[in-house]
Amino acid sequence: MVLTGGGDCPGLNAVIRGIVKRASQTKDWEVIGCIESFNGVLREPTEIVELDEKAVEGLQTMGGTILGTTNKGGPFAWPVKQNDGSWTTADRSDEMLRKLQYMGVDAVINIGGDGSQRISLGLAEKGLNIVGVPKTIDNDLSMTDYTFGFQTAVQICTEAIDKLVTTAASHNRVFIMEVMGRDAGWIALHSAIAGGADVCVIPEIPYDVEAIKEKIEQRYNKRRGFCIIVVAEGAKPKGGDVVGTVTGEVGYQHIKLGGVGDRLADELRNAGVEHDIRCTILGHLQRGGTPTAFDRILASEFGVRAMELVMEGRFGQMVAYQHPDIVAVPLADAVKAQNLVQPDCRLVDTARGLGISFGDRRD
Numbered sequence: 001m002v003l004t005g006g007g008d009c010p011g012l013n014a015v016i017r018g019i020v021k022r023a024s025q026t027k028d029w030e031v032i033g034c035i036e037s038f039n040g041v042l043r044e045p046t047e048i049v050e051l052d053e054k055a056v057e058g059l060q061t062m063g064g065t066i067l068g069t070t071n072k073g074g075p076f077a078w079p080v081k082q083n084d085g086s087w088t089t090a091d092r093s094d095e096m097l098r099k100l101q102y103m104g105v106d107a108v109i110n111i112g113g114d115g116s117q118r119i120s121l122g123l124a125e126k127g128l129n130i131v132g133v134p135k136t137i138d139n140d141l142s143m144t145d146y147t148f149g150f151q152t153a154v155q156i157c158t159e160a161i162d163k164l165v166t167t168a169a170s171h172n173r174v175f176i177m178e179v180m181g182r183d184a185g186w187i188a189l190h191s192a193i194a195g196g197a198d199v200c201v202i203p204e205i206p207y208d209v210e211a212i213k214e215k216i217e218q219r220y221n222k223r224r225g226f227c228i229i230v231v232a233e234g235a236k237p238k239g240g241d242v243v244g245t246v247t248g249e250v251g252y253q254h255i256k257l258g259g260v261g262d263r264l265a266d267e268l269r270n271a272g273v274e275h276d277i278r279c280t281i282l283g284h285l286q287r288g289g290t291p292t293a294f295d296r297i298l299a300s301e302f303g304v305r306a307m308e309l310v311m312e313g314r315f316g317q318m319v320a321y322q323h324p325d326i327v328a329v330p331l332a333d334a335v336k337a338q339n340l341v342q343p344d345c346r347l348v349d350t351a352r353g354l355g356i357s358f359g360d361r362r363d
């Protein structure tokens with residue numbers, strides 16, 4: 001059984017296709033898909049679909065996921081409405097394992113990010129034959145050089161910067177572009193370099209608004225000039241905190257990040273920046289659309305290798321890209337730590353060498 005969990009991501013369908021195409025080369029395996037992560041098993045009636053070669057024809061070009069996905073709830077924290085109208089959660093993992101056994105499911109391939117792979121680990125510890133496939137545009141899973149979907153998100157952000165440059169130059173404006181990434185600044189860092197931004201603000205390097213103001217003024221000759229700032233949604237000022245809200249959505253575990261771009265704009269105005277400042281928030285545009293060739297290939301490699309791990313009986317593992325190989329790593333190692341930007345890494349040094357400011361007065 002294969003399923004997709006967490007946020008949608010370009011390349012999910014290519015993984016599904018890779019799994020099915022590899023399984024079809026032997027008569028020993030049949031592949032079924034579970035709708036909306038594990039919800040398809042936990043719901044009554046169950047929502048399961050057959051996945052054969054015809055069902056996955058041409059999927060490598062399609063964004064999203066034909067199985068649907070969710071980042072709410074799960075087998076260990078299933079939302080339950082109480083008699084008074086309030087909500088709580090229940091652990092339905094044992095019940096789900098019994099249902100899978102009754103259905104004759106021999107193995108599960110769980111395609112998802114950090115949260116999904118923590119669920120994979122918990123189920124593996126309960127004895128489920130499970131293999132993980134790392135997925136996130138944030139590129140924040142450790143033990144893999146890249147996760148599929150990341151390069152597509154970077155491409156979308158880079159193209160957005162290209163478009164902002166022309167309007168910023170025409171109006172002599174400061175443009176702030178807010179991108180996704182949660183605690184990791186990889187999308188912001190890569191797109192800032194590729195797009196030729198002037199300032200890159202990431203969670204791993206708290207910013208000083210005065211340092212950013214100085215960089216802006218360097219970009220102007222009297223009133224003429226423009227400045228492009230890329231800011232990751234999880235960025236924060238020195239001594240400050242992220243911008244986010246508790247959504248109140250049933251089963252949603254995270255703080256919903258967003259708004260740091262507008263906050264930075266206000267901080268810059270309050271600091272005395274007189275140039276016209278505008279903010280663009282890309283939001284879910286970064287998750288949508290057709291995956292790039294890189295992500296199609298990586299996702300296909302992950303799908304094929306995940307199915308091969310099932311065939312080999314190597315469970316409790318996650319496939320990973322460690323250049324130049326597609327390898328298997330223990331799920332426990334995969335979720336042990338986040339993959340975050342190191343402030344002294346080569347890519348940050350490259351950005352500084354290009355004159356990009358991180359707002360930390362080290363530029």
